[in-house]
Every structure is written in C-alpha cells, then in structure tokens.
Amino acid sequence: MAKEKLVNVGMIQVSCSKDPAENMRKTILKIRETAKAGAQIIVLQELFKSLYFCDVEDYDNFNLAEPIPGPSTDELGKVAKELGVVIVASLFEKRTEGLYHNTTAVLDADGTYLGKYRKMHIPDDPSFYEKFYFTPGDLGYKVFETKFAKIGVLICWDQWYPEAARITALMGADLLVYPTAIGWATSQDEATNDEQYNAWQTIQRGHAVANGVHVVSVNRVGLEGELNFWGGSFISNPFGRLLYKASHDKEEIHVETLDLSKTNSYRIHWPFLRDRRIDSYDPILKRFID
Numbered sequence: 001m002a003k004e005k006l007v008n009v010g011m012i013q014v015s016c017s018k019d020p021a022e023n024m025r026k027t028i029l030k031i032r033e034t035a036k037a038g039a040q041i042i043v044l045q046e047l048f049k050s051l052y053f054c055d056v057e058d059y060d061n062f063n064l065a066e067p068i069p070g071p072s073t074d075e076l077g078k079v080a081k082e083l084g085v086v087i088v089a090s091l092f093e094k095r096t097e098g099l100y101h102n103t104t105a106v107l108d109a110d111g112t113y114l115g116k117y118r119k120m121h122i123p124d125d126p127s128f129y130e131k132f133y134f135t136p137g138d139l140g141y142k143v144f145e146t147k148f149a150k151i152g153v154l155i156c157w158d159q160w161y162p163e164a165a166r167i168t169a170l171m172g173a174d175l176l177v178y179p180t181a182i183g184w185a186t187s188q189d190e191a192t193n194d195e196q197y198n199a200w201q202t203i204q205r206g207h208a209v210a211n212g213v214h215v216v217s218v219n220r221v222g223l224e225g226e227l228n229f230w231g232g233s234f235i236s237n238p239f240g241r242l243l244y245k246a247s248h249d250k251e252e253i254h255v256e257t258l259d260l261s262k263t264n265s266y267r268i269h270w271p272f273l274r275d276r277r278i279d280s281y282d283p284i285l286k287r288f289i290d
Contacts, residue, residue, distance in 0.1 A: 005260040007148045009175070010039025013233045014251045015222030020049045020064065024072070028079055030253055035083040039255045040148045045220045046090045046156050046181040047102070055127040055225045062133070065094035069113045073105045081111025086146045088153060090179035093118070102134045104155055104179055109147040117142040119155040120164060127185065127227050141167045149174040149260060156180045159204055159217070163284065169211035174260045176207060180219040183229035197230055205240035212238045212267040214258050221249055238266040
C-alpha cells in the first residue's frame with residue numbers, strides 16, 4: 001500500500017462588495033480563520049477583490065486592475081509567510097497600458113511569489129462580457145510546486161475544457177484548483193438553475209476521473225446586479241466522488257484533508273493515461289472537422 005500523502009486544502013466562499021480594500025480585509029480575516037482550522041493550501045474565488053464587474057462593459061472598471069506581482073501579492077505574501085500557508089489568489093492583472101488579464105497568483109508558505117497563471121479561455125455571454133476586459137492567457141498551462149503539493153491552476157471558464165485539465169494534469173499537478181465566479185441570471189427558473197449547476201459540477205468531476213486527481217472548485221455567493229452567484233464550491237476525489245459541497249447562498253470556509261497518494265492507486269486501477277492513443281489525437285487541433 002502506498003504511503004499516505006496528506007494535505008489540508010481550504011476554500012473560502014464569500015460575497016463581495018464594491019470596495020476592494022474591504023474585500024481584501026474580509027478575505028484576509030477568512031484566510032486566518034481557515035488557517036486556524038488547519039488549512040495548508042487556501043484557494044480563493046475568482047476576482048475576490050471586487051464585485052464581478054464583467055456583467056457590464058464599462059471602461060471605468062479597468063481602474064480595478066493592478067500589476068502582478070504587485071500590492072495584493074505583496075500583502076498576501078506577508079500573510080502566507082506569517083501563517084505558513086499557500087495562497088491561491090485570483091486577481092485582475094494590468095500587464096501594461098491597455099493590456100489586461102484574468103490572472104491567478106500563487107504564494108508559497110514562506111511568502112514567496114511563485115508565479116501566475118493567466119486565464120486561457122475567455123467567455124463572452126450575457127452578463128459575462130470578459131472579452132471586453134481580458135486578453136487570453138499567453139503563459140500556457142501552469143503547475144506550481146509549493147511546499148505542500150504541486151498545484152495546477154485553471155480559472156472558471158477553463159472548467160469546461162477537458163483539454164486544459166488534461167494538459168495541466170500531464171504537467172504533474174497533484175490537484176487541480178479552479179477559482180470561479182459563476183451564477184444564475186435572476187430571470188431563470190429553478191429547473192434551469194439546477195441543470196446549469198449540475199452540468200458545471202459534473203464536468204469538473206469528470207476531469208477528476210479522467211486524470212486521476214483531486215479537483216477543488218471555489219465559487220462566490222451573493223446577488224450582484226442580475227446575477228445570483230450560486231456558490232456550491234466543492235472538492236472531488238480522483239474518481240469524482242464529492243468530498244465536500246458548500247451551500248448555494250451562504251458564506252463558508254471549509255478545510256478538507258486530501259490524500260494525494262490516491263492518484264497513483266486510481267491511475268493503476270483505471271489506467272486512462274496508459275491507454276491514451278496520442279498517435280490519433282491530431283484532429284483535436286482543428287477548430288472543426290468538416
């Protein structure tokens with residue numbers, strides 16, 4: 001039997017206000033609370049410092065962006081070092097004048113800034129006008145070797161793409177984390193809401209199964225404009241079994257102990273990586289096969 005490789009992963013699901021400073025203060029308090037509960041790795045929701053501004057196309061919202069590394073990573077790095085925890089933090093990055101990204105930074109347990117991942121898949125839907133704000137990521141897929149685990153970071157809309165999860169897993173990720181901001185339109189009926197949430201959760205659990213890794217998905221809650229963010233943050237084991245699911249309407253923190261050695265066991269007994277026919281996959285590089 002493989003030796004256990006245990007890591008305590010914390011998630012923070014909260015609502016946000018218009019004030020970035022207030023959101024940062026609130027999040028740091030929650031980080032402290034989550035660390036006190038035993039978390040070693042703490043995952044924050046997508047764009048935690050602000051309301052989800054992409055529900056409108058407004059040039060003033062570009063003022064919310066900041067350099068990465070920059071003030072927020074400096075502040076979070078100090079907290080990470082003080083508490084001895086890894087922090088996965090989603091931020092609005094200003095790369096240069098007129099060039100912006102949806103970016104997640106990773107701070108190691110000694111406060112070191114390990115690097116960033118820029119969101120690769122950028123949606124453009126009613127109330128999710130992200131193409132107005134964000135340039136698609138150009139750093140490729142990323143795995144960050146932290147004190148406690150190799151973390152593969154993807155962001156929200158990336159959740160729907162098995163290719164992103166596969167590549168990140170093939171790069172050696174011990175777990176996949178998805179900072180998220182997704183919600184229901186207030187005009188929708190309950191059946192549609194239920195269908196959308198289940199699809200969102202199911203596809204990510206599928207990534208866990210296909211790649212034999214834990215998946216940690218952290219969403220926000222609260223009513224913002226015409227969007228009711230559905231929370232429902234969850235953790236899946238490497239075979240898609242839910243280890244934890246948060247509520248749809250409450251702020252929550254949670255710490256889950258994951259045994260990363262389970263990856264080897266699941267991959268041995270369900271050898272999807274062994275049986276991949278990489279010689280047959282060239283068509284996946286086409287937009288569509290006519």
